[in-house]
Amino acid sequence: MQYAELLADPVVRGVTVGECVDGAEWGETADYKEVAHAHTRSTHDRYVGHICVKSWDDLFEGHQMRVSAVVLEELAHLRADAGHTEAWRREMHKLGVSVPPMHRKRKR
Numbered sequence: 001m002q003y004a005e006l007l008a009d010p011v012v013r014g015v016t017v018g019e020c021v022d023g024a025e026w027g028e029t030a031d032y033k034e035v036a037h038a039h040t041r042s043t044h045d046r047y048v049g050h051i052c053v054k055s056w057d058d059l060f061e062g063h064q065m066r067v068s069a070v071v072l073e074e075l076a077h078l079r080a081d082a083g084h085t086e087a088w089r090r091e092m093h094k095l096g097v098s099v100p101p102m103h104r105k106r107k108r
């Protein structure tokens, strides 16, 4: 997906790079170990629809403004308005992104 397409997505209100949209430095955010996070409605803050990314390198994959898989994962969170749930997995599938192993459903 192109960056322009991401920004045009109805669920996306904005993308912030290098810090959180709420002004917190990356190291102060709850998910500071991740390279990106999304503000879903379930976070109950006024930045719903924002995706925050640690750096420009984490935002893009290769050339031509293609957004990275981690950012698509955050888009899936916004679309599902949820954490790592079944609804989120479905959105990941629609976006054609593979679900990271740690968030796969465990088979018994």
Ligand SMILES: [Zn+2]
Pocket: 019, 020, 021, 022, 037, 039, 050, 051, 052
């Ligand atoms: Zn943020």
Ligand SMILES: [Zn+2]
Pocket: 073, 074, 077, 083, 084
């Ligand atoms: Zn996630």
